[in-house]
Amino acid sequence: MDFLRPDDWADALALKAAHPDATPIQGGTDVMVELNFDKGRPVALLDLNPCRELFEHTEIDGRLRIGAGVPYTELINRLGDRLPGLAQASRTVGSPQIRNRGTVGGNLGAASPAGDTHPALLAGDAVIEVESAARGARMIPIDEFYVWVKKNALESDELIRAIWLPPAEGPQYFSKVGTRNAMVIAVCSFAVALYPGAGTVRTGIGSAGPTPLRAVPAEEFLAAELPWHDPAPLPERVLREFGALVSAAAKPIDDVRGTADYRKHALSVLARRTLGWAWTDYLAERKAA
Template structure:
């Protein structure tokens, strides 16, 4: 397996033209799970996470253009006024996942459960695809998404981004799952009111082989709002005749084609390939010191740290981004090391749990964990300490809700969460100088 590290979009597109079999990797939150579990062995990988051209967004002549490399964390931080997209982003995985995962990756995976996709469908977005030689084309979202994990992208193309006409009017995204955080949607819905065209748009995720629009419900709601004159005044539930909202709900539900019925599973997975002996040289600044190692090209950053650099503090408990035991900082951002391709950390700064502590002593967060009794078997502790240190460095006085949110990507199998909360409060008080 080869790992290609283009430095510009042009270079990446040329690489894709020369190696159409090369699998692009952006945040890696889907790709790395496939690699870690030996489900996919691409012949080559192309790291698109460092391409500045894909990491931009802009408003342009009444349209919004979102680069494929923009992460969910950045959407929440930088464009919260795009409410449905910001709300959808907020529901994706955990802070560690959102710091890496991109909308382009959501499109590339084309899962019916992709949370950005109902929003793009409700916005009537088009997907911009590029290829070498400066060529590009745009496809409406419903011509790009062909089925479960199937898209209309050609092997020589990359997803450059998406673009949609800005809509005037309120909108929202809702998701139903089996728990509050870190959950794949059972159903997702994006509702947008287009005041200019006096239209209602409803897109559904996870209820059919691809994202769908509930056209019948849209037409019904648009007409009902027109009749009541709601478009001319502020939206109000009381302005609608009895039964309209219930009928709208029935029509939305009728649009669903449950995934249980899905027979279209896309192309067959290729058989497992034997791991080649070929390696790549990865050189990273780890805890302030340049370190390098020859690793198998599909290795994760976690494997680089643990198996090659002897830094066993970051734990391997799931290899699929679910537990946060492997949390580290990559260029200052909290990430799951198991979901970062080792080569993606080439020439970048990595900080691990081993960087904490003062001399031979513990740092305030570590001390607080011990004092509060937040350590049982201790397997989750390094990841939690890293996540808590990250949180307190950004906000030394977080509310309990914020702490829960920040730690939603860290699981403790011994379920000592109350003590962990106590430890965060204690460490915060010490950092603020309120407790000895």
């Protein structure tokens, strides 16, 4: 197995073009596990750690641009106030050591349906900036990024450069169910984000389908039902219908972590709870205003 170490980002793109089967590695929290358990042995590893621009984040024209190499710890500590859903998801990733090394860029590259940040990225309306040496940069909306189990929309010569997200304009929440309380792969996970200005809602479902999913019928139902301009506590009917629509949108399977029926039930509960927390925050914000 070859180990490719570029001098900078331009060199990394050139190496990826010359070695399209090379697997990018930065934090290594997914790649090294597969290597250690002999579940995969790529032809080559492309080390992105010399590309220091991947570790930067900035705000451009009202949107946050987060380099693909920014670790989870940085997201939590530096951007958690503006991206609360993504920060909540990042807190559930592995141990402190993993959060110090692991990145959202790596989560996207692996494209595992169980990846913790995917629901928050879907709910947060992320856009993924990718680049190749031959064609330059392009932007992929998060809804178009996931193709199949552990398959994303990148071409063979492309690398993920950054993730673009608008700062939260309303409450955002993430929650997941695992087989234990910490350092666990999700049995299922869910995220919700409220957009009071537009009167819309976005969701994200993880570990309950071949790819991360949105529950679009649930979003449309909730956007029409929420009393945005005259906020009041939500009726139990709305919470339960939202949970049922989220459950119906899932496409789970039975596996060693849980059955499809359990995942559907758990998602309905997570949806009700996260919505309840988000709406309580919205009521508090409106009251304070």
